[in-house]
Amino acid sequence: MSELKVHNSYSRQKEVFTPITPGHVGMYVCGPTVSGESHLGHARPYITFDVVYRYLNHLGYKVRYVRNITDAGHFEEEGRAAEDKISKKATLEKLEPMELVQKYTNLFHWGMAEFNTLRPSIEPTATGHIVEQIGMIQKLIQEGYAYEANGSVYFDVRKYAASHDYGKLSGRIIDELFVNTRDTEGQEEKKDSVDFALWKNAAPEHIMRWQSPWGEGFPGWHIECSAMATKYLGSQFDIHGGGMDLQFPHHESEIAQSTICNHVAPVRYWMHNNMITINGKKMGKSYNNVITLTQLFSGNHPELQKAYHPIVIRFFILQTHYRSTLDFSNEALMASEKGLKRLWEGYEALKKLQYENTAGKEINADLDGKVKKLAEEFEEFMNDDISTAKVLANMFELVPVINSMKDKTIPVSSLSAETFEFLKKQFSLYIEDILGLKDISEGNNDKLQGVLQLLIDIRKEAKGKKDFTTSDKIRKQLADMGILIKDEKDGSMSYSFE
Numbered sequence: 001m002s003e004l005k006v007h008n009s010y011s012r013q014k015e016v017f018t019p020i021t022p023g024h025v026g027m028y029v030c031g032p033t034v035s036g037e038s039h040l041g042h043a044r045p046y047i048t049f050d051v052v053y054r055y056l057n058h059l060g061y062k063v064r065y066v067r068n069i070t071d072a073g074h075f076e077e078e079g080r081a082a083e084d085k086i087s088k089k090a091t092l093e094k095l096e097p098m099e100l101v102q103k104y105t106n107l108f109h110w111g112m113a114e115f116n117t118l119r120p121s122i123e124p125t126a127t128g129h130i131v132e133q134i135g136m137i138q139k140l141i142q143e144g145y146a147y148e149a150n151g152s153v154y155f156d157v158r159k160y161a162a163s164h165d166y167g168k169l170s171g172r173i174i175d176e177l178f179v180n181t182r183d184t185e186g187q188e189e190k191k192d193s194v195d196f197a198l199w200k201n202a203a204p205e206h207i208m209r210w211q212s213p214w215g216e217g218f219p220g221w222h223i224e225c226s227a228m229a230t231k232y233l234g235s236q237f238d239i240h241g242g243g244m245d246l247q248f249p250h251h252e253s254e255i256a257q258s259t260i261c262n263h264v265a266p267v268r269y270w271m272h273n274n275m276i277t278i279n280g281k282k283m284g285k286s287y288n289n290v291i292t293l294t295q296l297f298s299g300n301h302p303e304l305q306k307a308y309h310p311i312v313i314r315f316f317i318l319q320t321h322y323r324s325t326l327d328f329s330n331e332a333l334m335a336s337e338k339g340l341k342r343l344w345e346g347y348e349a350l351k352k353l354q355y356e357n358t359a360g361k362e363i364n365a366d367l368d369g370k371v372k373k374l375a376e377e378f379e380e381f382m383n384d385d386i387s388t389a390k391v392l393a394n395m396f397e398l399v400p401v402i403n404s405m406k407d408k409t410i411p412v413s414s415l416s417a418e419t420f421e422f423l424k425k426q427f428s429l430y431i432e433d434i435l436g437l438k439d440i441s442e443g444n445n446d447k448l449q450g451v452l453q454l455l456i457d458i459r460k461e462a463k464g465k466k467d468f469t470t471s472d473k474i475r476k477q478l479a480d481m482g483i484l485i486k487d488e489k490d491g492s493m494s495y496s497f498e
Helices: 040-058 085-093 097-114 127-144 159-165 174-180 221-233 244-262 295-298 312-320 332-353 363-381 388-405 418-436 445-464 468-480
Strands: 006-007 013-016 024-029 062-067 148-151 150-155 195-202 218-219 237-243 267-273 276-278 324-326 483-485 493-497
Touching: 006 267, 024 040, 024 324, 040 062, 040 085, 040 097, 040 267, 040 276, 040 295, 040 312, 040 418, 062 221, 097 295, 127 148, 127 195, 127 221, 127 244, 127 418, 150 244, 159 244, 159 295, 195 221, 195 363, 221 244, 221 295, 237 244, 237 324, 244 267, 295 468, 312 324, 312 332, 312 388, 324 332, 332 418, 363 388, 363 418, 388 418, 445 468, 445 483, 468 483
Parallel strands: 024 062, 024 237, 237 267, 276 324
Antiparallel strands: 006 013, 148 150, 150 195, 195 218, 483 493
């Protein structure tokens, strides 16, 4: 059996994975900021690290998987004004901030369940750990690496960089960082423009605020993860995961804070998934191509030609190595949908095959060797930095052999009994338990979309006839089932899942 190797973003090398405590793994993954609905960009890290979690469990490790919920003001550092996303969105939606947080946390959990991701061991919230964050900030001040200014507290980056390798994770050159940092809100009270906020003094209009030794305020973005990771995984833990976009400033800041507080580098192995592009473009509000999970599953977005089953999205993501850029398009998703159906049909056929009596029949040594090697390589590829794409490629090589055995053009007895049983065991283990795939025909997703569209058409017709009793009844009963109908300005209707 080969050893598990993972690509450590910090060293930029593949390294043999050796946990701090034998038999146990501590893994922290940055969770969502629940100021809005989760989107396609969120799907990749949580599906990626779900597979990492599943595989570590398969290897026999007892894994504590911590994934946080950021439900306090998300303080932006890089070239944007300070902004509490949650307070801002709550005002727009006329909701209490924690009402909005609960709404989008529920929606996030629903989306993750649709993707068949396992729940983490612990899911702490930023607002539930204000005491720990304040304690960590106080310690940073005591250590001489943080300072208070006008009710806010900042981390002294230049002092830290003088004796630590600041910028190594993200590959930022520290001198350029100091020169190129753009002015942001609150710069006049910082010692240096690159210092980042640990605690922010709350302006009178700021809704989410807590008492602290420095007055009423709210935590900076980075301190939240350091405090929660330290509490549940200790001063140093095995794996920290997240998207590449978090390397700077978020993860770089986490390293600095935690190293000073705990007197040890916080993480042994940093793992980062690459970004998703849409038709070759970066996903972002400025490109008008952000696709939410409800839009993905319903097909209600200009970039989408149809609705896609959540497991098709999962399969699509796993067909590319997690450290490679993944380009999203209708053509790619349609190909993934066909590929998943073909793979699952092969798997179902394999489950039904029974080994035949081999009396008087010879085993095909070449075929037997090929099948055994392809199935054995599942583990070899997963141990090589979680190469799900290679595992799936081998599965697709095995499907024609399975189909030929189903059609009896190749006798099942062409394989040894051992190889045949090993093939069945490996397919079941990897396709369901490790890759987390499911039969997409079970959900009857296309039929559901058809029924919903029919109801929308009936409601639209009722509104056109000014039959508001029927129109309102359809809307209310769908809302009771968690399906929200929205009347668009152009007269069309759309729906989403609550």
